[in-house]
Amino acid sequence: MDSRPIGMFDSGVGGLTVLKEIMTQCPNESIIYLGDTKRFPYGSKSKETIIELTKRGIEFLISKNVKAVVIACGTATSQALEEVQKCYDIPIIGIINSAVRYIKEKDYKNIGIIATRGTIRSKGWQNKINEIIPKASIFYKACPLLAPMAEEGWTENEIAKLTIKEYLEGLKNVECLILGCTHYPLFKEIIQKELGKDKEIINTGEMLSKRLTQILKNNNIENENVQNRKYDIYLTDMETNFINVASKFLKDDKMIEKIYKCDF
């Protein structure tokens, strides 16, 4: 039994959808979420900068006594995960790897990915799929409007429906579709309807939570005393829009009492 919290690192507030998943799937665990909103987005930064920032973020979390770290940012995972796994003793998992491992288990061969332009361009998903499932056919589409649309709270209106229809036009033949941006689970219902029930929508936060559960078990570091559980959110910039988006993504979760400002 280990009552220390799980650390989560993200470039912004998008990873809060992943936090919600972990809260559901690992209900006994405390979580400290660190969102680097001051330097958001990471997509346009160099690999060296991303490694540097990810290390500093993880060190901030380690200073808060976390027992494991989850990287919820696709860019940080693809650019920095291997490097940071070498640097620290605690388990560190990333958003891409858990989902690709799951897709391999399911033996899917025609794989769709939707993500931001930065994530698609970084080839983080494409490279990891090619490495783990060499025979896969990959279909990808950058959907730059979906993240700002989620931040507007437009996740169920006619505009969202038409936009998703337009974006998924060329992706009808996939067996599964990776939601390669942490904002996208908010559109899951519309996407499922548009693609058809027989296609599996891969919610990367869900995959990450499953992998985290395994790791906690394998390392024998689960928490069993749920009394002392708590959720803390730290952001490096408290600009109003981030706070608005954060509360939308958390659906005004009563268990999170306060968002703290910090720097690292």
Place this chain on the structure above:
Amino acid sequence: MDSRPIGMFDSGVGGLTVLKEIMTQCPNESIIYLGDTKRFPYGSKSKETIIELTKRGIEFLISKNVKAVVIACGTATSQALEEVQKCYDIPIIGIINSAVRYIKEKDYKNIGIIATRGTIRSKGWQNKINEIIPKASIFYKACPLLAPMAEEGWTENEIAKLTIKEYLEGLKNVECLILGCTHYPLFKEIIQKELGKDKEIINTGEMLSKRLTQILKNNNIENENVQNRKYDIYLTDMETNFINVASKFLKDDKMIEKIYKCDF
């Protein structure tokens, strides 16, 4: 007569809509456009950083022998215009001031502004209107989806129409509407239709071009020999999307032969 080019400074490629205006309204003038795409967007940067970058951009343009500078970026205008006007001998004009001066001339009192979240938050437009037209009532709305939508080339489809309808909902009582982001003139027709023919849509690039024409005349530095006229574009990052957007905004103008990479 002065055959030296006009310098244009912007944080990205949005100002190319202003370049098009100046090409139309000042057909004899050569233009050098500098877009700081590497550090785009400026909206999230500090005032000090914006002043520093604007100065360096203007010095780059001066090194290319420009006779006047147009700042096409709203953030750079609101944060740095007054400061840089003190530092250099050539005329420097900004996107906000020309439009507000025009609105004052027309005696409009109910003024609408639509812009990006960063521009609205910076209060650049609001402050300048309060200063020049103290009795004005100002109605503003951040429209974070419009710029990425323009960059997707979705400026006439159903999604654009519905989005604009949604955003303009609370702005029906204005006499004029400032398009406070250089991307927005691409939606001008839809906006005019939605607001009604009796409202004046303020295309800030058009106002800036008019002001530029006056300044060239007053300073007696117009070019009269159109033979040697040319248009050069310099960007600090040549990422594919910027190039795509640039060509969309220029409507594949044949007069621009090449886009150069530079740094400053």
